[in-house]
Amino acid sequence: xxxxxxxxxxxxxxxxxxxxxxxxxxxxxxxxxxxxxxxxxxxxxxxxxxxxxxxxxxxxxxxxxxxxxxxxxxxxxxxxxxxxxxxxxxxxxxxxxxxxxxxxxxxxxxxxxxxxxxxxxxxxxxxxxxxxxxxxxxxxxxxxxxxxxxxxxxxxxxxxxxxxxxxxxxxxxxxxxxxxxxxxxxxxxxxxxxxxxxxxxxxxxxxxxxxxxxxxxxxxxxxxxxxxxxxxxxxxxxxxxxxxxxxxxxxxxxxxxxxxxxxxxxxxxxxxxxxxxxxx
Amino acid sequence: xxxxxxxxxxxxxxxxxxxxxxxxxxxxxxxxxxxxxxxxxxxxxxxxxxxxxxxxxxxxxxxxxxxxxxxxxxxxxxxxxxxxxxxxxxxxxxxxxxxxxxxxxxxxxxxxxxxxxxxxxxxxxxxxxxxxxxxxxxxxxxxxxxxxxxxxxxxxxxxxxxxxxxxxxxxxxxxxxxxxxxxxxxxxxxxxxxxxxxxxxxxxxxxxxxxxxxxxxxxxxxxxxxxxxxxxxxxxxxxxxxxxxxxxxxxxx
Numbered sequence: 001x002x003x004x005x006x007x008x009x010x011x012x013x014x015x016x017x018x019x020x021x022x023x024x025x026x027x028x029x030x031x032x033x034x035x036x037x038x039x040x041x042x043x044x045x046x047x048x049x050x051x052x053x054x055x056x057x058x059x060x061x062x063x064x065x066x067x068x069x070x071x072x073x074x075x076x077x078x079x080x081x082x083x084x085x086x087x088x089x090x091x092x093x094x095x096x097x098x099x100x101x102x103x104x105x106x107x108x109x110x111x112x113x114x115x116x117x118x119x120x121x122x123x124x125x126x127x128x129x130x131x132x133x134x135x136x137x138x139x140x141x142x143x144x145x146x147x148x149x150x151x152x153x154x155x156x157x158x159x160x161x162x163x164x165x166x167x168x169x170x171x172x173x174x175x176x177x178x179x180x181x182x183x184x185x186x187x188x189x190x191x192x193x194x195x196x197x198x199x200x201x202x203x204x205x206x207x208x209x210x211x212x213x214x215x216x217x218x219x220x221x222x223x224x225x226x227x228x229x230x231x232x233x234x235x236x237x238x239x240x241x242x243x244x245x246x247x248x249x250x251x252x253x254x255x256x257x258x259x260x261x262x263x264x265x266x267x268x269x270x271x272x273x274x275x276x277x278x279x280x
Numbered sequence: 281x282x283x284x285x286x287x288x289x290x291x292x293x294x295x296x297x298x299x300x301x302x303x304x305x306x307x308x309x310x311x312x313x314x315x316x317x318x319x320x321x322x323x324x325x326x327x328x329x330x331x332x333x334x335x336x337x338x339x340x341x342x343x344x345x346x347x348x349x350x351x352x353x354x355x356x357x358x359x360x361x362x363x364x365x366x367x368x369x370x371x372x373x374x375x376x377x378x379x380x381x382x383x384x385x386x387x388x389x390x391x392x393x394x395x396x397x398x399x400x401x402x403x404x405x406x407x408x409x410x411x412x413x414x415x416x417x418x419x420x421x422x423x424x425x426x427x428x429x430x431x432x433x434x435x436x437x438x439x440x441x442x443x444x445x446x447x448x449x450x451x452x453x454x455x456x457x458x459x460x461x462x463x464x465x466x467x468x469x470x471x472x473x474x475x476x477x478x479x480x481x482x483x484x485x486x487x488x489x490x491x492x493x494x495x496x497x498x499x500x501x502x503x504x505x506x507x508x509x510x511x512x513x514x515x516x517x518x519x520x521x522x523x524x525x526x527x528x529x530x531x532x533x
Contacts, residue, residue, distance in 0.1 A: 065432050085438030095429040098528050099451045111447060114438030147528035160433075167437055 011038035012203045018071035030228035031057045046206045046218030050268030054229025055207045063089045063173045088164035089173040096148040103144040109167040134162040154185035174206045225267035316498035324498040341483040348407025349468040360419025385410035403475040410471030411464045422456035455526045462518035
């Protein structure tokens, strides 16, 4: 089993007793409490849970966009100080630059000093080759010169993913990136991101509230519970590395889905709502 | 709505009030001293242009508006960007700006005359005082309205503070800034007329005031309409700049 082999290795992302409190007493809210989680190199981990469980906050702390109140967070053994080019993030929407054409958006990181240190001419060539390859990979070749607001929601997210991959991040953080897309587009995006995952050999942490999405994409599914936000349970997904849409209907998939949905209901307080519905 | 229909409505929106004015004045119900007809106003404007000094009145007014407004923009844009970007600067300057902007600019006229005198500087100062505080707050708001995710996306690509301002905040806020500049230009004209009514011996506002003394109602009308036309032209120039500089906002679907 993969987990026991990697246990001795330094995790890509190591989280120890991490706590995040918003606001100040007496009106403080504990968004995350005592989070312990290791994410390993080339692993695809999905975070799932009811709203208010702090899954997005946890992702933002890994990305350096929010800061933990207590505990430790290390990426490659080094404490996270703030955002950086090693941890790219894909947001749900409105993150593309509307004044830049598709290709310019993808190459945006090239205009930043952080990605320009000791550039040689061969690097520049490699970079333009990479942006072309990403454009191709995302099926956007004919769209290179389009403005973002000429694209459909699904295509915009493809550009956002390509842009995030451009600086070859160690970790790709995705915050409900397909949450605003329709079901069909979402399925296409799922297979695309899995393809990207095998090709780029990145480490991906993916936040969603959709249990099916979490299982289909993830090697491990981390279930968070709200009030206070904490890790409820972690499930190893019993599916082969190469996924296929038909796998969503096999008994193992359905059983895992039932178990996770059950946990989320159990922990979210939704149970009382459901009981209420039963009585009506 | 088709382009053709749009223009039909737009022309109707201008022609109908003009026709109503014409009919009302030619019925003779109201004395010409109070309501001259469009033809009288037009004739007066021609006389003003040929025998009097309409062109120099208009140019001095345009000059005052442009300089006062430009001075405002030069101060307000950097200040607004700082207020909109950095919380400490916001805390330091925004309450004060908010307070001053509620003081009527017109009330500053006596003070300005006392400090600067009654030459060109005072008119420009009035326009400056009238527009700069509003402009600062509007620019700050334009910058604040840039989606957080656009900024955070840049941060996770390794952008520094300076790079975020230069490569994300400013380009993202630019279309809104041009709109802010267009709107404040309109206010600059309001304050120009106020400044010229109070302390001037040239300009469109002054000409309007003088016409009132001689009961030349048609000239008052002409002056007001000319200011309106100049405003309309400036507005169209700003809209043209908007269309040319930000093509992604004006795509035909």
